[in-house]
Amino acid sequence: MPTIPFLDLKRVNQRYQQIIDEAVARVARSGRYLGGEETIAFETDFSAYIGTNYCVSCANGLDALTLIYRSLVALGRLEEGDEVLVPANTFIASILAITECRLKPVLVEPDLLTLQISEDALEKAITPRCKSLMIVHLYGRCAYSSRIEEICKKYQLMLVEDNAQAHGCCFVDERGCRKTGSLSMAAGHSFYPTKTLGALGDAGAVTTNDKELADTIRAIANYGSERRYHNIFQGRNSRMDEIQAAVLRGKLRFLDVENIERQRIADYYYQHLSQHDFSLPTKAPQQSHVYHLFPILLNDGVNREHWRTALAQKGVNTDIHYPIPPHRQPCYIKTFGHQSFPVTERIHRSIVSLPLFPGITLQEMTYIIEQINTSTV
Numbered sequence: 001m002p003t004i005p006f007l008d009l010k011r012v013n014q015r016y017q018q019i020i021d022e023a024v025a026r027v028a029r030s031g032r033y034l035g036g037e038e039t040i041a042f043e044t045d046f047s048a049y050i051g052t053n054y055c056v057s058c059a060n061g062l063d064a065l066t067l068i069y070r071s072l073v074a075l076g077r078l079e080e081g082d083e084v085l086v087p088a089n090t091f092i093a094s095i096l097a098i099t100e101c102r103l104k105p106v107l108v109e110p111d112l113l114t115l116q117i118s119e120d121a122l123e124k125a126i127t128p129r130c131k132s133l134m135i136v137h138l139y140g141r142c143a144y145s146s147r148i149e150e151i152c153k154k155y156q157l158m159l160v161e162d163n164a165q166a167h168g169c170c171f172v173d174e175r176g177c178r179k180t181g182s183l184s185m186a187a188g189h190s191f192y193p194t195k196t197l198g199a200l201g202d203a204g205a206v207t208t209n210d211k212e213l214a215d216t217i218r219a220i221a222n223y224g225s226e227r228r229y230h231n232i233f234q235g236r237n238s239r240m241d242e243i244q245a246a247v248l249r250g251k252l253r254f255l256d257v258e259n260i261e262r263q264r265i266a267d268y269y270y271q272h273l274s275q276h277d278f279s280l281p282t283k284a285p286q287q288s289h290v291y292h293l294f295p296i297l298l299n300d301g302v303n304r305e306h307w308r309t310a311l312a313q314k315g316v317n318t319d320i321h322y323p324i325p326p327h328r329q330p331c332y333i334k335t336f337g338h339q340s341f342p343v344t345e346r347i348h349r350s351i352v353s354l355p356l357f358p359g360i361t362l363q364e365m366t367y368i369i370e371q372i373n374t375s376t377v
């Protein structure tokens with residue numbers, strides 16, 4: 001019986017062994033480990049790839065999002081206590097970035113068919129104190145739409161993207177194909193090893209076309225200084241190191257090819273899974289999907305633990321993204337405790353992620369599908 005890991009990062013990175021070895025050796029020998037040529041080159045390449053004027057690298061994805069909101073507050077564009085709309089079913093980091101800046105998250109229910117923020121629920125959730133909307137391209141799928149753009153205009157909401165899971169994803173309309181990360185005032189990216197563009201440790205970045213915002217983010221990430229020993233903000237230290245920059249720059253050239261591979265694997269699932277005890281998210285032509293994850297939604301009444309255990313006993317490993325919604329986490333009991341989000345709760349109760357990673361073989365895919373289609377739980 002084969003054993004299929006949920007994610008085999010060793011296999012994912014093995015293809016780039018030579019590029020990675022060379023990048024690490026080049027930095028190790030260079031004598032410059034932070035803020036050098038590799039970081040500058042990565043920022044240039046990544047902003048060109050995403051299609052923005054600026055890229056500011058930082059230590060991780062949570063920092064990227066936090067730096068955006070800290071800078072908006074520092075620039076006086078937002079005030080402490082202002083409300084930020086955000087999907088209720090996101091990874092908790094999206095919300096941590098908001099609360100860390102003493103802004104108030106307003107949770108918005110997702111659409112059960114797409115798992116992305118519901119535009120109807122969004123419009124209903126808006127209050128006069130809402131000044132910003134953070135969309136999350138969750139699981140690698142574009143959450144942006146022309147309706148979201150209209151809503152932001154109508155209610156004067158500053159749009160921010162959490163693009164931690166969707167590098168290379170795009171929104172398609174009559175203006176062409178625009179990458180997620182270029183659709184808003186500013187976007188936070190994570191290069192955590194499991195993400196579609198993954199480093200060998202922690203790394204993150206902000207992309208934006210707003211020079212003032214980019215400069216402020218760069219200063220706040222550098223102890224609050226633009227010039228050495230001259231501190232205009234009470235900043236922090238958030239840096240991408242030269243090794244991560246060199247590795248990411250090498251891997252960036254293959255991101256589109258990898259995303260196509262992820263899409264092929266997903267298409268294979270869509271074609272061959274017989275959906276008797278679960279459903280798959282619906283697709284939409286304007287919102288591309290790079291499948292950071294492949295979630296399915298078990299039908300009500302299917303016991304998730306039994307379903308997953310039965311598959312694991314056949315060697316097919318799955319995971320859950322995410323088992324507990326942010327508003328039910330102990331740290332947010334006081335913030336959201338009294339509110340209920342039935343769609344979000346339904347998703348968190350019944351979602352399961354199937355294995356999907358570059359390098360998974362056709363043989364493994366066939367085996368996974370056979371096990372799922374003949375599962376009798």
Ligand SMILES: *Cc1c(COP(=O)(O)O)cnc(C)c1O
Nearest residue numbers: 060061062091093094164190192
């Ligand atoms: C991974 C992730 C983050 C945080 O990124 P880190 O690099 O782990 O700090 C933020 N938002 C989402 C949606 C993520 O998946």
